């Protein structure tokens with residue numbers, strides 16, 4: 001499974017290199033979600049599976065100018081030394097944009113006390 005990490009590291013380097021040339025990119029999660037189909041399309045041999053897919057292209061001016069979505073605060077997504085449970089009382093105070101994600105995590109039972 002280390003190879004998966006290697007592939008994603010290589011992909012992220014490609015993202016950064018492309019960005020420096022004005023080329024945008026987008027990860028495609030479908031590669032793992034529908035991996036059986038992609039294995040066939042790519043004619044992968046036995047025991048080989050795709051772990052990462054990237055598409056590249058020149059962004060339209062509209063895409064380049066779009067406001068960046070609000071990001072999670074680092075303290076909400078970075079764990080240091082040990083895992084800690086999320087504090088949903090505190091999370092209630094964060095913006096409505098992010099509260100959608102928290103509802104989603106709640107539905108899936110992720111991070112519940």
Ligand SMILES: Cc1cc2nc3c(=O)[nH]c(=O)nc-3n(C[C@H](O)[C@H](O)[C@H](O)COP(=O)(O)O)c2cc1C
Nearest residue numbers: 025026027028029030031033053067068069070071
């Ligand atoms: C692992 C991973 C898989 C993703 N899969 C898809 C995908 O299948 N289709 C898609 O349109 N975007 C996909 N994205 C891109 C996200 O939807 C999002 O546009 C991207 O992470 C940039 O985030 P931002 O809009 O907050 O800047 C994926 C991103 C990641 C990190």
